[in-house]
Amino acid sequence: MQQSTKKELHHRMASAAYWLEFAxxxxxxxxxxxxxxxxxxxxxxxxxxxxxxxxxxMDDLYDSTVIWVPHTLTLDNFKLVFQAMNYPQVLLNTLLLxxxxxxxxxxxxxxxxxxxxxxxxxxSGFLFAGVIFTILVPAQTIxxxxxxxxxxxxxxxxxxxxxxxxxxxxxTYWPFIISAALGMGVKTGLxxxxxxxFFKGIPREIxxxxxxxxxxxxxxxxxxxxxxxxxxxxTVMLFSFVWQWNDSxxxxxxxxxxxxxxxxMASSGYAIATFLSGGGQAETASYxxxxxxxxxxxxxxxxxxxxxxxxxxxxxxxxxxxxxxxSGLVG
Amino acid sequence: xxxxxxSLEQKxxxxxxxxxxxxxxxxxxxxxxxxxxxxxxxxSNLQVTNDGxxxxxxxxxxxxxxxxxxxxxxxxxTESVVDIAVNTPLIIIFSLFFAVLLNQRFRGRVLxxxxxxxxxxxxxxxxxxxxxxxxxxxxxxxxxDTTGGGLSIMKNLELAVLLIESGVSITxxxxxxxxxxxxxxxxxxxxxxxxxxxxGLQSISPSLYEAAKIEGSTGYEAFWKIxxxxxxxxxxxNLVYTIIDSFISDETSRLVxxxxxxxxxxxxxxxxxxxxFAVIALVLWIxxxxxxxxxxxxx
Numbered sequence: 149m150q151q152s153t154k155k156e157l158h159h160r161m162a163s164a165a166y167w168l169e170f171a172x173x174x175x176x177x178x179x180x181x182x183x184x185x186x187x188x189x190x191x192x193x194x195x196x197x198x199x200x201x202x203x204x205x206m207d208d209l210y211d212s213t214v215i216w217v218p219h220t221l222t223l224d225n226f227k228l229v230f231q232a233m234n235y236p237q238v239l240l241n242t243l244l245l246x247x248x249x250x251x252x253x254x255x256x257x258x259x260x261x262x263x264x265x266x267x268x269x270x271x272s273g274f275l276f277a278g279v280i281f282t283i284l285v286p287a288q289t290i291x292x293x294x295x296x297x298x299x300x301x302x303x304x305x306x307x308x309x310x311x312x313x314x315x316x317x318x319x320t321y322w323p324f325i326i327s328a329a330l331g332m333g334v335k336t337g338l339x340x341x342x343x344x345x346f347f348k349g350i351p352r353e354i355x356x357x358x359x360x361x362x363x364x365x366x367x368x369x370x371x372x373x374x375x376x377x378x379x380x381x382x383t384v385m386l387f388s389f390v391w392q393w394n395d396s397x398x399x400x401x402x403x404x405x406x407x408x409x410x411x412x413m414a415s416s417g418y419a420i421a422t423f424l425s426g427g428g429q430a431e432t433a434s435y436x437x438x439x440x441x442x443x444x445x446x447x448x449x450x451x452x453x454x455x456x457x458x459x460x461x462x463x464x465x466x467x468x469x470x471x472x473x474x475s476g477l478v479g
Numbered sequence: 480x481x482x483x484x485x486s487l488e489q490k491x492x493x494x495x496x497x498x499x500x501x502x503x504x505x506x507x508x509x510x511x512x513x514x515x516x517x518x519x520x521x522x523s524n525l526q527v528t529n530d531g532x533x534x535x536x537x538x539x540x541x542x543x544x545x546x547x548x549x550x551x552x553x554x555x556x557t558e559s560v561v562d563i564a565v566n567t568p569l570i571i572i573f574s575l576f577f578a579v580l581l582n583q584r585f586r587g588r589v590l591x592x593x594x595x596x597x598x599x600x601x602x603x604x605x606x607x608x609x610x611x612x613x614x615x616x617x618x619x620x621x622x623x624d625t626t627g628g629g630l631s632i633m634k635n636l637e638l639a640v641l642l643i644e645s646g647v648s649i650t651x652x653x654x655x656x657x658x659x660x661x662x663x664x665x666x667x668x669x670x671x672x673x674x675x676x677x678x679g680l681q682s683i684s685p686s687l688y689e690a691a692k693i694e695g696s697t698g699y700e701a702f703w704k705i706x707x708x709x710x711x712x713x714x715x716x717n718l719v720y721t722i723i724d725s726f727i728s729d730e731t732s733r734l735v736x737x738x739x740x741x742x743x744x745x746x747x748x749x750x751x752x753x754x755x756f757a758v759i760a761l762v763l764w765i766x767x768x769x770x771x772x773x774x775x776x777x778x
Contacts, residue, residue, distance in 0.1 A: 180580055187577065188594040190663055256501045263498030275499065278506055285514065286726050286759065288735040289752040292520060292745045293513035330505025340502065365494040390600050397727070401740070454601055461600050465593045 195458075196453075202226065202448040205328060223446040232423035233449060239456065240409040242393060245321055250389040252328040253336060254381060261333055261343020264371065276344070283337035285395060298323045323402045324392070334391045334398060338385045347373070347378040379471035386468050393457060409453040420445045521749035523586040541750035552734065552751060560758060566665065567721050567766075570657050571714060574669040578676030579706070592677075599670035668724065672717045678709040708775040715770050719763060727758055 176184070205222040213238040229235065265278050317323050327333045331340065350373065358368040399411040406419075421442070461468075521541055523534040545552045581592055642652045658665070683706065691701050726732065735755065739748035 177585070180583070180585065184577075184580060184591050187666060188591060189599055191666055194663075197640050213755055243484050256505075258501035259498040263495045264501075267495035267499065275503075278510075279502075282506065282510055283723060284636070284760070284763070285510075286723075286732065286752065286756055289749075290513035290517050291736065291752070292525075292739050292749055293516040294509065295739075296516075297509075297513060315627065327505065327509055329501065330509055331502035332505040332509040369498075387498045387599075394601075395738070401736075458597075461593075465596070466589065468596070 151449055159243060195454075198447045198451040201444055201449050204444065222314060224453065228420065228423075229445065229449045229452055230419040235452065238407065242410075243456070245324060245408055246389050248321075248390045249328040249333060249392045250385050252325065253331070253333055253339060253388045254385050256329060256331040257336060257339040257384060258343050258374070258377060258381060260340045262347050262373065264340065264344045265347035279337050279340045279344075282332070283335075283341070291401060294323075298326075298402065307471055318402060319404045320402075324398070329399075333388075334395050335387070339388065342378070342384060346377060350376060382464070382467055382471040386464060389460075390457060420449070507619075517749045518753065519747050522754050523746055525749075527746040537746070541746045543748055544752065545754065549747075555730045555734055556755065556758065559726075559729045560762065563722060563725050563762065564723060565654070565657070566661070566668070567718065569661075569665050569673060569722050570669045571717055573665055574672035574717065575676055575710075577669075578673050578680055579702070581673070582677060582680045590604065596670055597672055598667040601667070636644045666676075668721070672721060675713055675717055675720070676710060679705070679713040680741070683709045711774045712776060715767065715774050716767055718770060722759070722763055722766065726755075731755055757768065 200217070202225050203221045203223075204218040205220055205224060260279075263277065264272070269362040300318045301317045301322075317326075324333065328336075354372060354376075355368055358372045363371070394410055396410040399408055403411050482682075520532070522536060522538060524537050526533045526535075577595065580597060581588065593719045608751075642655075643649055687705050688701055691705060696704065731751075732755070735748050738751060740745050
């Protein structure tokens with residue numbers, strides 16, 4: 149047996165077609181490697197660059213022989229950003245806000261997605277067209293009325309009745325919580341869509357079997373349907389957490405003071421300059437005027453803002469990619 | 480017996496409505512109401528007062544101002560649309576190509592996938608805007624270029640000259656070299672699209688490829704006859720997603736936001752946003768009606 153396969157191999161190796169096939173295979177592997185490696189490098193490059201900049205000291209900054217690796221590694225930049233931006237507090241705020249939004253959005257969207265997949269009556273298609281419509285209309289179109297609505301927030305005049313005036317929710321976290329709970333947060337239409345596609349793929353017989361066994365509608369949903377939906381839930385949860393973390397549109401709109409990462413990054417340069425000068429206007433100006441220093445600070449603060457996300461991603465990455473493949477992201 | 484089953488189904492239909500209820504409340508109060516008021520604002524002059532705001536109906540003058548007397552609206556809007564027209568095909572082709580690559584078996588596939596989906600995690604308007612105007616990054620980049628090491632893929636000038644001299648049309652050369660210089664932008668916008676394509680590729684049954692191989696088809700043929708038609712519905716999905724996604728963080732939306740919250744001209748901002756929406760709707764309608772004719776559906 150061993151002998152014959154060896155012979156066969158020798159025989160095949162003698163033919164030109166074998167070598168052609170062989171060369172094609174290896175050429176393709178080489179091309180593929182170069183392409184994937186190249187693009188991976190382009191993606192990772194800015195992060196590496198930020199890492200390199202963040203560890204530099206002021207001396208290295210002006211030393212033209214230093215490009216990638218600093219002479220002396222220093223943590224000063226991190227310390228500075230840490231203190232100037234009140235990093236622990238901001239991190240905690242962002243973490244809490246993103247987690248709360250993530251949970252609320254997932255719950256609302258999984259319910260809505262199931263509803264849309266299973267409800268059939270006149271006008272149900274029309275209702276789902278509403279979901280698509282929320283995806284299509286840019287947030288800028290409804291931005292001003294939304295802002296005013298949250299500035300003078302009221303539930304059918306109830307709050308006015310109790311407090312004498314409508315509540316001002318601007319600069320609180322309530323606008324995020326309310327929009328997430330009602331399924332109107334960042335890119336929520338997409339999540340409803342993902343869940344609906346997923347539930348449409350689950351055969352109805354599963355539910356019918358549960359009904360026959362005597363389970364009610366809600367029990368069936370909780371103990372039969374939801375466990376199956378876990379992969380798509382992981383996907384939606386990660387998307388929703390990350391997009392809330394990175395969202396600068398709504399955070400800049402609802403929060404006047406930078407309390408979370410994304411709104412803080414926009415003003416990080418100024419915050420650091422103010423911190424260094426102890427609040428003095430003239431000195432602040434001199435720091436702001438050194439563009440290299442400011443840029444170094446910006447890079448460090450961006451790195452610190454995305455670092456938690458990267459760490460999170462390292463943990464859930466394998467899960468995430470697998471879950472997307474099984475999640476019903478595909479129609 | 481039959482009658483009872485029907486009633487159970489009927490009952491269940493209405494249970495489903497409870498599931499939609501939270502979303503529906505949000506849809507009405509946080510979407511439809513603002514949408515209608517935004518339309519009203521666009522026809523009015525909105526003044527913020529101590530107790531809320533006041534509206535004066537002024538007809539189409541906000542629209543007229545945005546179109547004819549605003550210094551940059553029309554220019555920025557056109558630029559946005561052109562940008563999208565240029566970038567979208569690149570993003571679709573790029574993400575399809577790399578989804579196919581990542582779907583093949585090779586060593587380090589898990590790592591490669593992890594890196595390719597990083598942009599999904601990091602893509603964000605604010606990070607990108609800081610990136611673009613950053614001094615240190617450009618210093619390091621130029622230092623790299625002069626020393627000749629590192630990332631000097633941007634040397635497409637010579638290539639461009641070569642291509643033009645060999646008779647390739649100048650518009651095409653400009654488009655391709657532009658694509659190379661914008662590679663980071665394109666990559667950072669195609670994370671989700673790669674995910675969608677990859678998921679689609681995995682759902683194609685391997686038996687199709689086996690059958691094709693037995694019939695003697697090459698990899699090239701298998702791609703155009705099997706892979707491409709099978710994931711063509713996803714090309715449509717990705718097209719719509721890409722177009723919508725690029726509207727979120729472009730110059731026009733920044734202008735709309737600034738008009739509202741920096742110059743406090745809410746009416747004008749609403750008018751700008753509505754015209755913007757009309758343009759998006761038009762672009763989407765044109766592209767989907769063209770593409771959906773070519774899409775192959777299995778059932």
